[in-house]
Amino acid sequence: MELTRRDADMVAVLSLSGRLDLANGNKLKDEIKTVLDSGKNAVHLCMKDLEFVNSSGLGAMVSIMKEIRLRRGRLTLSDMADYVREVFDITQLSHIFEIFPTEEEALHSYQTAAQI
Amino acid sequence: MSFIKLTYSSVIKSEQYMYDDVKTFLVDKGIDAMLIGNIMLSISEAFTNALLHGNQSDPNKSIHISITTNNDEITADIIDEGSGAVEHLGNDEIVDLWQEGGRGMMLIKRMSREVAFSKSIITGGTQVTIKFDRNKYKQKMEQNI
Numbered sequence: 001m002e003l004t005r006r007d008a009d010m011v012a013v014l015s016l017s018g019r020l021d022l023a024n025g026n027k028l029k030d031e032i033k034t035v036l037d038s039g040k041n042a043v044h045l046c047m048k049d050l051e052f053v054n055s056s057g058l059g060a061m062v063s064i065m066k067e068i069r070l071r072r073g074r075l076t077l078s079d080m081a082d083y084v085r086e087v088f089d090i091t092q093l094s095h096i097f098e099i100f101p102t103e104e105e106a107l108h109s110y111q112t113a114a115q116i
Numbered sequence: 117m118s119f120i121k122l123t124y125s126s127v128i129k130s131e132q133y134m135y136d137d138v139k140t141f142l143v144d145k146g147i148d149a150m151l152i153g154n155i156m157l158s159i160s161e162a163f164t165n166a167l168l169h170g171n172q173s174d175p176n177k178s179i180h181i182s183i184t185t186n187n188d189e190i191t192a193d194i195i196d197e198g199s200g201a202v203e204h205l206g207n208d209e210i211v212d213l214w215q216e217g218g219r220g221m222m223l224i225k226r227m228s229r230e231v232a233f234s235k236s237i238i239t240g241g242t243q244v245t246i247k248f249d250r251n252k253y254k255q256k257m258e259q260n261i
Contacts, residue, residue, distance in 0.1 A: 021131060092213055
């Protein structure tokens with residue numbers, strides 16, 4: 001799995017590509033920890049190029065969600081392939097993650113929330 | 117009928133090799149891309165279970181995968197070299213959405229036609245047998261026409 005990071009105002013945007021599984025879950029958790037330790041607690045994950053996720057990858061996702069909530073932050077997801085979305089739906093994790101169709105819509109939601 | 121047999125050491129890096137080997141085999145056999153996704157996810161879940169729980173990440177123990185395809189069906193067997201306990205398998209209920217593990221069996225059951233657990237007569241470990249309808253998506257496409 002490859003991870004690239006860019007910052008969009010107060011949101012750290014991470015783009016995931018490849019496979020999120022047992023071998024890569026810790027890599028994602030480490031990167032999120034780096035983001036949180038840098039003072040940002042708003043994280044967006046763009047999953048446009050994520051080809052594969054299994055239950056180990058989902059476990060890593062739940063772990064980072066808990067860590068971000070612990071720091072009173074916010075995690076959003078976007079651009080899921082149909083297959084990835086199906087895995088989130090089957091496991092009902094789509095109920096606890098904020099999932100947006102596009103990165104643009106996800107980032108816009110942060111601006112809207114900041115204005116309230 | 118086509119058949120492949122693969123063996124991997126119980127280290128996390130093996131997952132990558134397994135993924136590439138199995139996918140290459142399925143693509144070569146002309147399996148539908150959506151069905152390949154179902155099969156890869158199911159085998160991945162059984163493989164992780166065999167590595168972490170069956171073989172307890174002991175690099176001296178192996179995980180054996182065999183896949184058989186014919187015109188109607190694809191069967192995958194994932195066998196570890198652990199104690200052969202099967203009682204704990206099969207439970208696919210998630211009580212707490214915030215738990216980090218325990219979703220593998222749910223995914224296998226949803227992605228496959230049939231899954232069965234037994235004690236392997238070859239290794240004495242756990243054998244997970246997963247069956248898929250080869251024409252699953254072809255039938256759906258025909259129904260939609």
